Amino acid sequence: MTRRVRLLVAALGGTGLAALLVAACFDLPGFGGAQHPYGDRVVRASLARHTANTIASVNFDQRAFDTLGEMSILFASVLGTVVLLRQTRDEHRAAPEPEHVARPVRRYALLVLPVAVVTGLYVIAHGQLSPGGGFQGGVVVATALHLLYLGADYRALERIRPVGSYEIADALAASAYLVLGLAGLVAGTAFLANTLLPYGTFNTLSSGGTAPLLNAAIGMEVACAVVVLLAHFLDQAVEIEKGGEK
Secondary structure, X not given: OOHHHHHHHHHHHHHHHHHHHHHHHHOOOOOOOOOOHHHHHHHHHHHHOXXXXXXXXXXXXXXXXXXXXXXXXXXXXXXXXXXXOOOOOOEEEOOOOOOOOOHHHHHHHHHHHHHHHHHHHHHHHOOOOOOXXXXXXXXXXXXXXXXXXXXXXXXXHHHHOOHHHHHHHHHHHHHHHHHHHHHHHHOOOOOOOOOOOOOOOOOOOOOOOOHHHHHHHHHHHHHHHHHHHHHHHHHHHHOEEEOOEO
């Protein structure tokens, strides 16, 4: 495909997207009105299913199928990166050179690392109760692990993030989300319907029905996906050599 053809395809796609966005804006409700039908319905549905965080109720209950699409986009993006950045025949791995990092930075990174990991896990676990959730907490956990690169060295980072294990965990987390959705069909309701589990006591970790489980699956998938993504980029920058030069 030539450059001119690529530009033409991008222009056609951009024009179509712009037309759809403009058409959608004409159907939006008035700004600043006294009535907010969507917000009222969302809050009622969230309270009915004992989910304290309304955003989590939207993501993992009312539009859980859309969240599946977002997760699939991330999964496909990481898969594409793994394929594109795979080691080729004319490339080889070299021992990573030690980075010169100031001692205060190293100490601070090692001090913050466990705190950041625990914070990320807390954000995931309390996604149905407070702002945050699987997407945000997963990114926090994944990036927190890479503080070891600053606090120690690249070899230490490699020991705590075996890429193969994280790739398997990423696939298992994505599969868990699908299995929870299919469980609804087996139970005779709808795909990803929040009807399988009791809604529990409001504002507790066990509340929200299947929303906490879907949130946990997303958190695991996002964390593993970001780790795999950063691992391949770091490999290209630190270890992979081509033609005798990095």
